[in-house]
Amino acid sequence: xxxxxxxLAATAAVGMMLSASAAGAADTIKVGSxxxxxxxxxxxxxxxxxxxxxxxxxxxxxxGVLGKKxxxxxxDDGGAPDKAATFAKRxxxxxxxxxxxxxxxxxxTMAAIKVIEQAQVPFISLAGGVDIVEPVKKWxxxxxxxxxxxxxxxxxxxxxxxxxxxxxxxxxAGFGKSGHEQSLKMAPAYGIEILADETYSPKDPDVTxxxxxxxxxxxxQAVFNFGFGQGPSIVTRNYRQIGLxxxxxQSHGVASxxxxxxxxxxxxxxxxxxxxxxxxxxxxxxxxxxxxxxxFKKEYEAAFKVEVSTFPGHAYDALQIALAAINRAGxxxxxxxxxxIERTSGYVGTAGLVSMSPTDHMGLSxxxxxxxxxxxxxWKLID
Amino acid sequence: MLAxxxxxxxxxxxxxxxxxxxxxxxxxIYNASHVIxxxxxxxxxxGGMAAATLAAAGMPLxxxxxxxxxxxxxxxxxxxxxxxxxxxxAGVVAIIIxxxxxxxxxxxxxQLLWDKGFHSLPAFSGERxxxxxxxxxxxxxxxxxxVSVAMIALIWWFFNRTVYGKAMLATSYNSVAAVLVGINxxxxxxxxxxxxxxxxxxxxxxxxxxxxxxxxxxxxxxLKGFAAAVLGGLGSGLGAVVGGLLVGxxxxxxxxxxxxAYKDAIxxxxxxxxxxxxxxxxxxxxxxxxx
Numbered sequence: 001x002x003x004x005x006x007x008l009a010a011t012a013a014v015g016m017m018l019s020a021s022a023a024g025a026a027d028t029i030k031v032g033s034x035x036x037x038x039x040x041x042x043x044x045x046x047x048x049x050x051x052x053x054x055x056x057x058x059x060x061x062x063x064g065v066l067g068k069k070x071x072x073x074x075x076d077d078g079g080a081p082d083k084a085a086t087f088a089k090r091x092x093x094x095x096x097x098x099x100x101x102x103x104x105x106x107x108x109t110m111a112a113i114k115v116i117e118q119a120q121v122p123f124i125s126l127a128g129g130v131d132i133v134e135p136v137k138k139w140x141x142x143x144x145x146x147x148x149x150x151x152x153x154x155x156x157x158x159x160x161x162x163x164x165x166x167x168x169x170x171x172x173a174g175f176g177k178s179g180h181e182q183s184l185k186m187a188p189a190y191g192i193e194i195l196a197d198e199t200y201s202p203k204d205p206d207v208t209x210x211x212x213x214x215x216x217x218x219x220x221q222a223v224f225n226f227g228f229g230q231g232p233s234i235v236t237r238n239y240r241q242i243g244l245x246x247x248x249x250q251s252h253g254v255a256s257x258x259x260x261x262x263x264x265x266x267x268x269x270x271x272x273x274x275x276x277x278x279x280x281x282x283x284x285x286x287x288x289x290x291x292x293x294x295x296f297k298k299e300y301e302a303a304f305k306v307e308v309s310t311f312p313g314h315a316y317d318a319l320q321i322a323l324a325a326i327n328r329a330g331x332x333x334x335x336x337x338x339x340x341i342e343r344t345s346g347y348v349g350t351a352g353l354v355s356m357s358p359t360d361h362m363g364l365s366x367x368x369x370x371x372x373x374x375x376x377x378x379w380k381l382i383d
Numbered sequence: 384m385l386a387x388x389x390x391x392x393x394x395x396x397x398x399x400x401x402x403x404x405x406x407x408x409x410x411x412i413y414n415a416s417h418v419i420x421x422x423x424x425x426x427x428x429x430g431g432m433a434a435a436t437l438a439a440a441g442m443p444l445x446x447x448x449x450x451x452x453x454x455x456x457x458x459x460x461x462x463x464x465x466x467x468x469x470x471x472x473a474g475v476v477a478i479i480i481x482x483x484x485x486x487x488x489x490x491x492x493x494q495l496l497w498d499k500g501f502h503s504l505p506a507f508s509g510e511r512x513x514x515x516x517x518x519x520x521x522x523x524x525x526x527x528x529x530v531s532v533a534m535i536a537l538i539w540w541f542f543n544r545t546v547y548g549k550a551m552l553a554t555s556y557n558s559v560a561a562v563l564v565g566i567n568x569x570x571x572x573x574x575x576x577x578x579x580x581x582x583x584x585x586x587x588x589x590x591x592x593x594x595x596x597x598x599x600x601x602x603x604x605x606l607k608g609f610a611a612a613v614l615g616g617l618g619s620g621l622g623a624v625v626g627g628l629l630v631g632x633x634x635x636x637x638x639x640x641x642x643x644a645y646k647d648a649i650x651x652x653x654x655x656x657x658x659x660x661x662x663x664x665x666x667x668x669x670x671x672x673x674x
Contacts, residue, residue, distance in 0.1 A: 040599055042499040172644070199643045203603040205401050205594040208519075209394040209638040209646075212387055230501050230595045241512045241519050242390065262503055262595055264510070306498075 028071040029064070029326060031056065031319075032097030034087040034112065035126075036104035039079030040229075043258075045104040047304070048126055048315035049074055052101065054303055055319055065323050066330065073097060079104070081111030088112035092119040098332045101318045103127050107174065113140055122325075122338040124318040126311075129178050133361040141341055141361045143317040143351055144310070145275065145368060147179040147226070148186060150252045153273035153369040154224055155183075155190035157382070163222040163247060167196035167214040169207070169235060171227035176202075179226035179251055195220050202231055208238045215244055222246055228253040233262035240266040247271065252369070256309040260377050268376060273369040277313045277350045282381040288348050296350050313350030321347060321354065386517030391639035392632065393520045399631020400527040401594065404586035405608025406615065406623035407534050408579045413618045414542065415551045415575035418478045422462060422486040424605020425493075426583025430455045431596035432493060434588045435502035444505065452584040458489070459580025463573050471572070486601070493598040506592040523592045530589045531624050534582060538620035547574060614654050616667025625665060629653065 033052060036045035056072045064070055073095050075087040084103065091097045092115065099122045103109030106129030113132070116123045116139055123140050125132050130146040158166065166187070170180035180199070187194055196217040198210040214220060223246055225235045232254045239248055248270050250259070255274035260267050276283050280294040296316055300308045324347065325340035326332070344363060347354040352368025371382040405427055412420045433451035438444055462485055470481050507526050512519040542548040554561040554571045562568055587596065587604075594600070608623070611630055615622025630650045637649035657665065 038494060038499075042494070046499055198638075200638075201647060203594075203600075204398070205590070206394045206397040206635070208397075209391045209635040210643045212390040212394075213639060213643075216387060230597075233501075233595065234593075241521060243512075243519065258500055262501055 028069050029066070029332065030071050030073065030095065030097040030099075031322070032091035032095055032100045033072065033074045033102040034077050034084050034091065034100075034108065035074060035102050036079040036108060037074075037076040039077075041079045041105045044126075044311040045076070045079070047306075047309065047312040048102075048104060049076075050304060051300065051312040051315040052319060054299075055316060059323070065326055070323075074102075077104075077108050079108065081107045084108035085111040085115055088115045089119075092116065092121055097121065098334065099322050099326070099337060100124070101126070101315070101322060103132075105174065106132060106178065109142075113137060116140065121334055122322070122341055124322055124341070126314040126318055128175065130182065131178075136359060136361050139338055141321075141356065143321065143349065143354075143362070144314045145252060145273075145351060145364055146182075146362065147175070147251070148182040149364070149366050149369060150273045151179065151183040151186045151226075152190070152366055153371060154249045154251070154271075155186060155192050156366075157271065157371050158192060158222055158224075158247075158249070159190050161222075161247070164191055165193050165195050165219045165221045167198070167217060167220045167223045168194055169198045169200065169210055169214065169223060169225050171202050171231050172199040173202050174228070175253055176227040176231070179253070183224065183226060200227075200231060200235070202227070202229060204231070205234070206238065207231075207235050208242055211235070211238055211242055211244060215242060220246060222249060224249045224251075226251045226253070230262060233259055233267075236263040236270060237266045252310070255372075257307050258309075260374055265377075267374045269374065271371060271373045271382065274372045274379065275310045275313065275351050275368065276370060277308060277310055279370065279372060279379045279381050282379070289350075289352065292348050293350050310350070317347075317349035317351055317354070320349065387639065389516055389518035391635045393515075393518055393524070394639070395632030395635030396528065396628065397521070397524040397593065397631070398634060399628035400524060400531055401586075401590045401604070401627075402607040402611045402630055403531045403624040403627025404527060404534070404590065405583075405604040406611030406627050407531065407538065407608075407620055408582040408586065409609060409612040410538060410618050410620050410623055411541075411551075411579045411582065412575050413612075414555050415571055416478070417475050417555065418467075418482065419609070419617070420576075420579060421479065421482045421605065421609075422489060423579060423583055423608065424601030424603075425486045425489040426455050426459060426580045426601075427587035427590075427604045427608075428493065428596060428598060428601030429458055429489070430584025430587030431504075431591040431600060432497055432502060432587075432598065433584075435504050435591055435596060436497065438504055439502070444507070448588050451588055452581055455580045455584035455587075456577045459576040459583075460573060462489075462580075463576035467572065467576070468569065471569075486605070490598060490601065497598055499598065501595045501597045502591070503595045504588070504591045507589075521593070523589075527589050527593070530585060531627075534585065535620040535624055538582075541578070547571075551575060610650075610654055612664075614657055614664055616664030619664070619666040622664055622666030 037049045077084040103125040106127040109125040109127040125142040128144045130148045170176045196214045200207045250272040276289040277293045283290040297308045328340045329336040344356045352364045354363040356363035372379045408423045433454045434447045437447035506523045508522040550566045611627035612623045615626030634646045637646040
């Protein structure tokens, strides 16, 4: 019995020493991250992880920030919200990180927010959902465009072309579901009338039944598909299969060459909102984003031999915003870093121009999106 | 009106044939050992991914398909040798749990070997849809249906006309008696895994031009295939195909005539009702229980 107490006490003492040494080691900046590097969202999380690792290594080679080396701690949550919350807690409690970047999906981000708000650690999310920053949470920021901005951009383009009677076909989970809600909410403001509203499951092999219903709905002038992964490619192929000739819009969720490759010829003529990163060569020479996205695309593609998508860009932006804030704060005081992130102004990132404020923890304007059309398998800038 | 009906039917046939092909693979291992192999979806994934990778590397499609089937059969046999055989005396439920573990393991290895993106294969006979009375059908859907029918014929021939198949059925009915008459029970299980892997791989290759494939594709195909197999009656090849088509067509008609929001629910309600009144499924054998 006594022996047990002694060993317990010894363990506790060792534990305290360890945490004391962790706290004392302020010669590094600890950046914590939980990402979905495996699992269903791995094609977002994996490039995000690689990007963080690459740029942290590069910054350290160049001498770090505030004269300190950056130490990156990454955990893989596999896309599971409960794991994301656990890892966020571990990063805050055990690893003692100075700032958190991560949360590949809206689900994993939302699950971790409560832990992070309680611990009062600045956090920049890499997920799209508008719920992350609305209502504004003191310690939570995000870099990607929201689904609401995508819906607004699409509806604005439809209105410009005189297409006001629209059919929606949305994925009934996660990204598509949230996008669907935002589409319904934003449509009236643009004078758009939703005549048909269909859904499909993320892994359905065929959606011609839903598209046939849309085809048989009188008066529809355009179709808007909100989804992610292979679903939109199947929608696009089935759309051409049943001979629908109306303009087809996709969301920013498919702004990658993978979509074009999978949908093949059927993708020609499809319009979607996309970040400047997708079309660096077509941006105007005066566009402040042009040098940033051109450089990032070149570095990313040279390092990983795959075509860049917007997702690693979100990680890049988050890291840049975080380190710039730490630089301005001049210390590792969490409250000061938080204030400096909120004061981010005129940062030119891969997603667009970022100017945050106490009421806007994302800082992107709708102008951050460009409307592109797929033409012979290539992106073509519309506006 | 008719065009709409036909289009819903074709949509259902396309999805249904995919579920049916996924479900067929459950029959052989179940017949040989009463084990439900939850790694069946992974066989489908490996077949599709291997064929897509080889075809993308420039191999002609038929050759890539054969190579993918052989690779998957080797994986199936290795799985039986390394994971199932050592647990052979542990009972059916324990082996089923082993197959669940194996499926997670295989998916993990696939994620390390391949990238995380989606892959596709060109359609076997072009992308031009066939027009039938105002509705359209992709030729690849006919491939999936045709291959399903060919596979049922193959399974029937195997179990009724070959010594191996009969030995397999004999082992399933009474393993002790089968060993006593000289059947090598270990060999039977090995062959059953090789054949199931072959069925899975063939299914994975034929559906990839329609659904695309990635390392996670086995989860959905395995689950829908399992639902099809249970609905049709585990162990029956014909049952798996009828079950798969029924689920697919129910989903499509629900999406077409009711609302796409209810389509999954309708399919599950049908499965629930069939199993309530026919617990062994539509074509299941009754009273085959290994005590």
